[in-house]
Amino acid sequence: MLRFLIQRAVGMVVTMFFVSIMVFVIMELPPGDYADRYAFRKFSGTGVSVTESDIESIRKRFGLDRPAWERYLTWIGGIVTRFDFGPSFAFETSANAVIGQRAGLTVVLLLGTLLLTYLLSIPIGIYAALHRQSPADYGLTVVSYLGLAIPNFMLALILLYLGVRYFGTTVGGLFSPEYTQAPWSWGKFADLLRHLLVPAVVLAWSATALQLQTVRATMSDELAKLYVDAARARGLPEWKVILKYPARLAINPVVSTIGFDVNRIFSELPIVALVMSLPELGELLIKSFLDLDMYVAGAILLMLTAIIVFMNFVSDVVLALLDPRIRLEGG
Amino acid sequence: MSTEPPGRPGHGEEALRYYTASQWQLVWWRLRRHRAAMAGAFVLLLFALMGLFADFVAPYGGTTRDRDYIYGPPQIPRFRDGNGFSFRPFVHALKTERDPVTLRKIARIDTGKRRYIYFFVKGEPYRLFGLVPARTRLFGVREGKIHLFGTDDLGRDLFSRLMYATGVSLSIGVLGVLLAGGLALVIGGIAGYFGGWIDYGIQRFTEIVRVVPVIPLYMGLAAAFPREWSNIQVYFAMTVILGLVGWPTLARRLRGHLLAQRNEDYVLAARLSGASSAWIIRKHMLPSFTSYIIVDVVISFPYVILSETALSFIGLGLRPPTMSWGILLQDAQNVRAIEQAPWLFLPALFVIVAVLAFTVLGDGLRDAADPYSVRKR
Numbered sequence: 001m002l003r004f005l006i007q008r009a010v011g012m013v014v015t016m017f018f019v020s021i022m023v024f025v026i027m028e029l030p031p032g033d034y035a036d037r038y039a040f041r042k043f044s045g046t047g048v049s050v051t052e053s054d055i056e057s058i059r060k061r062f063g064l065d066r067p068a069w070e071r072y073l074t075w076i077g078g079i080v081t082r083f084d085f086g087p088s089f090a091f092e093t094s095a096n097a098v099i100g101q102r103a104g105l106t107v108v109l110l111l112g113t114l115l116l117t118y119l120l121s122i123p124i125g126i127y128a129a130l131h132r133q134s135p136a137d138y139g140l141t142v143v144s145y146l147g148l149a150i151p152n153f154m155l156a157l158i159l160l161y162l163g164v165r166y167f168g169t170t171v172g173g174l175f176s177p178e179y180t181q182a183p184w185s186w187g188k189f190a191d192l193l194r195h196l197l198v199p200a201v202v203l204a205w206s207a208t209a210l211q212l213q214t215v216r217a218t219m220s221d222e223l224a225k226l227y228v229d230a231a232r233a234r235g236l237p238e239w240k241v242i243l244k245y246p247a248r249l250a251i252n253p254v255v256s257t258i259g260f261d262v263n264r265i266f267s268e269l270p271i272v273a274l275v276m277s278l279p280e281l282g283e284l285l286i287k288s289f290l291d292l293d294m295y296v297a298g299a300i301l302l303m304l305t306a307i308i309v310f311m312n313f314v315s316d317v318v319l320a321l322l323d324p325r326i327r328l329e330g331g
Numbered sequence: 332m333s334t335e336p337p338g339r340p341g342h343g344e345e346a347l348r349y350y351t352a353s354q355w356q357l358v359w360w361r362l363r364r365h366r367a368a369m370a371g372a373f374v375l376l377l378f379a380l381m382g383l384f385a386d387f388v389a390p391y392g393g394t395t396r397d398r399d400y401i402y403g404p405p406q407i408p409r410f411r412d413g414n415g416f417s418f419r420p421f422v423h424a425l426k427t428e429r430d431p432v433t434l435r436k437i438a439r440i441d442t443g444k445r446r447y448i449y450f451f452v453k454g455e456p457y458r459l460f461g462l463v464p465a466r467t468r469l470f471g472v473r474e475g476k477i478h479l480f481g482t483d484d485l486g487r488d489l490f491s492r493l494m495y496a497t498g499v500s501l502s503i504g505v506l507g508v509l510l511a512g513g514l515a516l517v518i519g520g521i522a523g524y525f526g527g528w529i530d531y532g533i534q535r536f537t538e539i540v541r542v543v544p545v546i547p548l549y550m551g552l553a554a555a556f557p558r559e560w561s562n563i564q565v566y567f568a569m570t571v572i573l574g575l576v577g578w579p580t581l582a583r584r585l586r587g588h589l590l591a592q593r594n595e596d597y598v599l600a601a602r603l604s605g606a607s608s609a610w611i612i613r614k615h616m617l618p619s620f621t622s623y624i625i626v627d628v629v630i631s632f633p634y635v636i637l638s639e640t641a642l643s644f645i646g647l648g649l650r651p652p653t654m655s656w657g658i659l660l661q662d663a664q665n666v667r668a669i670e671q672a673p674w675l676f677l678p679a680l681f682v683i684v685a686v687l688a689f690t691v692l693g694d695g696l697r698d699a700a701d702p703y704s705v706r707k708r
Contacts, residue, residue: 015538015539015542018535018539019539019542019543022539022540022543023543023551026548026551026552026555029551029552029554029555030554030555030557031555031557145687145690145691146683146687148633148686148690149633149683149686149687149690150679150683151637151640151641151679151682151683153641153644154660154679154682154683157663157664157669157676157679158676160669161669161670161673259542263541263542263544263545264544266544266547267544267545267546267547268546270546270547270550270645271546271641271644271645274645275664282547285547285550286550286645286647289550289551289553289554289647290554290646290647292554297551297554300547301543301547301548301551304543304544304547305542305543305544308542308543308544309542312542
């Protein structure tokens with residue numbers, strides 16, 4: 001097991017190394033460099049005329065005159081040794097300061113969404129497999145199709161609209177107006193949870209739709225197998241027959257795709273967050289791409305990917321714990 | 332098994348037809364029985380026609396403004412009103428009044444006047460496919476204006492804009508998927524055929540591309556478009572990045588098919604006969620799973636379309652005045668606009684219907700792709 005863990009951990013580091021190169025390339029892609037944008041931002045509208053030599057000196061200050069690989073090393077070196085993601089010129093502070101406030105909320109939202117997804121998809125998927133071709137099963141299939149077809153920002157907009165239209169509330173933001181400035185209390189905490197529930201539901205819908213069908217398919221395959229008949233023949237109560245054997249196997253594909261789910265959620269998070277004005281990383285990512293605040297954008301891309309890679313690792317470990325065959329093969 | 336598997340008749344005329352049919356005929360027969368898939372195909376055909384002949388179907392140009400009807404609600408064609416019944420559908424005329432307090436122009440429905448809807452009316456001139464000058468539009472009214480889906484904040488006809496947007500969004504999807512498919516064919520083909528360290532390298536690379544969340548990756552690439560690019564350039568750049576990010580999933584499936592086929596006897600036979608690698612892949616292996624490739628391509632459509640919509644929606648994809656579903660939805664981004672004009676949600680309906688249609692068609696194709704298998708229920 002230890003060997004397995006070390007192997008996976010090394011794989012994680014290697015993946016992150018290549019991802020960091022890719023992220024760096026993306027940061028370098030937009031036309032013009034950081035110095036141009038810095039000068040433009042700093043001096044535009046102030047009436048100060050910026051000369052080529054001014055830009056050159058800014059370039060020197062940030063080390064932009066050095067070759068790309070050297071800049072990459074400085075950038076990644078700063079992240080690895082000092083956890084320093086570079087400057088953010090849009091906010092005129094460090095990228096760390098901008099991101100720090102939002103990272104926590106992103107993780108909370110992610111975990112909430114995952115929890116909701118699995119709490120819904122596994123039992124419902126098993127139920128659907130047990131009642132195949134019943135009206136409930138067909139209904140769930142339709143819901144699944146819709147879950148995949150409705151773009152998430154649409155769902156967010158619809159909920160936002162319904163909230164405004166029928167409940168007179170704002171679904172957006174983190175707190176109701178009366179709690180925004182209030183000190184922390186149970187009331188404020190509950191208010192926060194209420195505001196996070198809607199985006200979590202929005203994000204969980206399509207993930208649930210997908211996983212539900214996976215669970216249903218695996219479960220149906222397993223239910224048809226002989227060992228289920230054998231268990232029944234031995235006189236086991238029906239709930240035990242189902243929960244002890246096929247249900248355990250039906251969870252495997254769900255666990256093995258945790259990383260995929262996280263990827264999907266992060267893919268949809270920015271737009272949902274934008275629509276619901278949630279101050280988390282995805283929304284900031286859009287802003288920083290629009291402003292070409294590339295150090296912040298790079299930092300967020302790297303962080304989101306790191307979380308995905310880590311969740312892949314978690315899923316490998318959980319899978320190994322659930323399924324001794326994988327554990328004993330050593331991966 | 333005592334009963335014949337469905338779709339494989341025992342003897343007689345039917346059987347002869349079945350056993351002499353080509354693979355594609357079998358696929359088609361099987362697909363035809365899949366009602367949902369046929370409905371999906373029909374809807375997509377309709378969308379494609381709407382997009383292709385947008386100029387003809389739309390009563391007005393995409394940027395034509397109706398200053399008298401800003402944020403105007405949809406005008407639903409009716410057959411009867413207080414003045415009785417009419418076989419020709421009509422909408423009520425509008426009259427413009429000044430708000431007595433703010434002096435703003437407001438449009439009021441004049442239930443006394445009818446505007447009958449005619450087919451093939453002469454409207455604004457346009458060039459069909461950018462070439463043929465024409466004036467005839469599919470439908471319209473002879474006096475005044477008709478806005479089936481209402482108008483936006485500038486008084487532009489939403490129905491017309493949706494027609495143009497459908498063309499743009501679908502064509503970007505098609506080009507993006509084709510590009511992704513082409514790349515996947517080449518890269519997945521190389522990986523699957525040669526195996527070994529080439530396969531290993533390509534596999535690791537696709538894994539790394541796949542681990543980065545898709546939409547943020549698109550955003551990063553789209554952010555790199557220079558601001559001064561023309562809309563045509565942005566359009567093609569969008570298809571390129573949709574293709575670039577889309578290929579790994581397809582390549583992975585393709586590789587799987589190839590790896591499974593590689594050790595078949597017919598491949599060995601071809602190689603012993605002196606066929607080159609490219610020839611074997613192209614002539615012998617690809618036809619064995621063309622149907623699967625088509626399925627994969629159709630299934631990947633919804634993702635491409637949703638990605639385009641999402642990117643344009645947040646302002647990192649196509650830019651106005653280009654019209655696409657995502658760009659039209661930009662107007663529905665804030666709650667106030669939706670409160671005042673819920674019909675601005677209509678483009679979303681098109682997105683949903685298109686994605687659903689592709690999904691059910693993909694499902695049907697997947698069932699039909701292997702006509703020699705016994706159908707599972």
